[in-house]
Amino acid sequence: MTPTQDESTAAQRPGSQPGPDLDPADVAAVAAQLGREPRGIVGVAHRCPCGAPDVVATAPRLSDGTPFPTTYYATCPRLTAALSSLESDGAMREFQDRLADDAGFAAAYEQGHEAFLLDRARVGERAGVGPVPEIDGISAGGMPRRVKCLHALAGHALAAGPGVNPVGDEALARLPQWWVKGSCVGEAPDYSEED
Helix, strand or coil, X not given: CCHHHHHCCCCCCCCCCCHHHCCHHHHHHHHHHHCCCCCCEEEEEEECXXXXXXXXXXXXXXXXXXXXXXXXXXCCHHHHHHHHHHHHCXXXXXXXXXXXXXXXXXXXXXXXXXXXXXXXXXXXXHCCXXXXXXXXXXXXXXXXXXXXXXXXXXXXXXXXXXXXXXXXXXXXXXXXXXXXXXXXXXXXXXXXXXX
């Protein structure tokens, strides 16, 4: 069970806020999290239980023409720090070994890769970006054969929901509740009411 997936009542899926319709408060929150202006955001892909964005969906080609294969970009500094700690503790090697030894786990990871590619195509379509040949067939985080970046895999798991990316799901399940101290960007806007 991934804590933020079950506790977040305001989770949003990729493209639910296309670039021009992004709430300026979300863009400001992401800029504060990153310490710079975000590039290529198409929407908020997931919200932390505190209400702030913690994963954004990014266009597969940035405005300067750079291909951007990651699609789901974790922005919350507490989330990314917790994932970095997990990486330093050897979790990527453990997951990589499991891919070699567990055919079911490897098959689920392959399906996660395919789901990611479909999501990226949808995000690109919503952003008005056609196919990006430079990253055709390439997903993120090393999928489908390697485990290279838990940040990308956890971002995908949060955006897609439980059961899509097994490495991301398991990585998130191992994290502490990074949101319990409140918003990483100060007072988060109230997202509880829908327009």
